[in-house]
Amino acid sequence: MRKYKKSDIFNEIKGRVRFKESLKRHTSFRIGGAAKFFIQPKDIADLKLVLISAKKYNIPxxxxxxxxxxxxxxxxxxAIVLSLSTAYFKKISYSQQYLEAGSGFSLNRMVSGAARHGLSGLEFLIGIPGTLGGALAMNAGAWGKKIADIVENVTVADYHGNIKKLDRKNIRFVYRGSSLQRYIIINARLRLCKKKKKEIQNTICEYLKARRSSQGDLALSAGSIFKNPTSGSPAGKLIEQCGLKGRRIGDAYVSPKHANFILNKNKASSTDVIKLISLIRRRxxxxFNIELEPEIKIWR
Ligand SMILES: Cc1cc2nc3c(=O)[nH]c(=O)nc-3n(C[C@H](O)[C@H](O)[C@H](O)COP(=O)(O)OP(=O)(O)OC[C@H]3O[C@@H](n4cnc5c(N)ncnc54)[C@H](O)[C@@H]3O)c2cc1C
Known part of the structure; x- marks a missing residue:
């Protein structure tokens, strides 16, 4: 990091800038220390200013x-933690076959909005507590479907502040990941199809029911901790067969319902979770002689 005064970076930013912002408030795990800078840019011009300063002063x-x-x-x-959560990055529009939304838009709200417009294709995402940007970066999916299948194009910024539109064919999606992780995702256009509203609503209800019965209460978690191995049993089954359901370190414990989830009982630290992850991987x-690979992103 190069030497700088706060005013060098933040004076021109129109969005919200917070210093030493606890990241507990911004993660579903409710774990973690503070970000030196937490910035919610007002619009693209603001975003560019932040990125240019971050490059200039070498701030991650x-x-x-x-x-x-x-x-x-x-x-x-x-570091600077950027949150694209201002109104500019939460716009949404619907047309006959498409939905276009900002990366800060909530997945659950997007699914219900599409359903209200008689647009089908997003139902499988119901119950995933992320944003469109997070879902594209992670190639979120459930019930054998993934967001990659419905992407038409994605507008991104690179870390120099250049904006470009990427067509689906220029994006590499893999299981729980994508080449979009190299960029800041700004918005995306998804390809959907017309269907009767009632049918869409029924599918959403079925997915929600199935999710509740397989996962139970997931308050204070970060979803699946590990990716499923490419063949054989899913990660949760392997962990369960090691007798680790309910296993606790500090305030972090393996969900008694679905062993691929670690829950924060109350005041778990990142060290508790990391120790539990190491124990699971070792066992x-x-x-089984299988190396489980984390799905969650560990920021340090
Ligand atoms: C209870 C629960 C259930 C879950 N169920 C599922 C499930 O069924 N299927 C599934 O796939 N996931 C599931 N998850 C995991 C998670 O919700 C998804 O991966 C979600 O898509 C992440 O979105 P997010 O906005 O929270 O991303 P974050 O967690 O905030 O970020 C995840 C990654 O995406 C990057 N990212 C976020 N926004 C952007 C952006 N605008 N531009 C570039 N990169 C960005 C971050 O830098 C980070 O690397 C679950 C999580 C929980 C807590």
């Missing part, structure tokens, strides 16, 4: 959506 930049797939270190981050490696 992290992007948070709804924080539902992130574990933040208790020591916090000597699964010893018993």
């Amino acid at each position: 930049v992290f992007i948070v959506g709804a924080g539902s797939n992130i574990l933040v270190d208790d020591k916090g981050l000597e 699964v490696k010893d018993k």
Whole structure:
């Protein structure tokens, strides 16, 4: 990091700038220290200003959506955390076959909005507590479907502040990841299809019911901790077969309902969670000779 005065970076920013902002408030795990700078840019011009300053003074930049797939270190981050959560990044519009939304838009609100417009294709995302930006970066999916399948194009900024529109064919999506993680996602156009509203609503209800019965109460978690191995049993089954359901370190414990979830009982630290992750990986490696790979992003 190069030497700078706060005024060098923040004076021109029209959005909200907070200093030493606790990231507990911005993650579903409710774990983690403070970000040195927490910035909600007002619009693209603001975003560019932040990115240019970050490059100039060599300050690392992290992007948070709804924080539902992130574990933040208790020591916090000597960095700028960008949150695209102002009105500019939460716009949405619908047409006959498409939906276009800002990256800060909530997935659940997007699913219900599309349903109200008789647009089908997003129902599988119901119950995922993220934003559109987070879902594209992570290639979020459920019930055998993934967001990659409905992407038409995505507008992004690179870390120099250049804006470009990427067509689907120029984006690489993999299981729980994508080449979009190299950028700041600004908005996206998704391809949907017309269907009877009642049918869409029924599918949404079925997915929600199935989610509740397989996952139980997931308050203070970050979703699946590990990716499923490419073949054989899913990660949750392997962890369960190691007898680790309910296993606790500090205030972090393996969900008794779905073993691929770690829950924060109350005051879990990032160290508690990381120790539990290491224990699980060791046990699964010893018993099945499988290396579980974390799905969550660990920020430190
Ligand atoms: C209870 C629960 C259930 C879940 N169920 C599922 C599920 O069924 N399927 C599934 O796939 N996931 C699931 N998840 C995980 C998570 O909700 C998804 O991965 C979600 O898409 C993440 O979105 P987010 O906005 O919270 O992203 P964050 O957690 O904030 O960020 C995740 C990653 O995306 C990056 N990112 C976020 N926004 C942007 C942006 N605008 N530009 C560039 N990068 C960005 C971040 O830098 C980070 O690397 C679940 C989580 C919970 C807590």
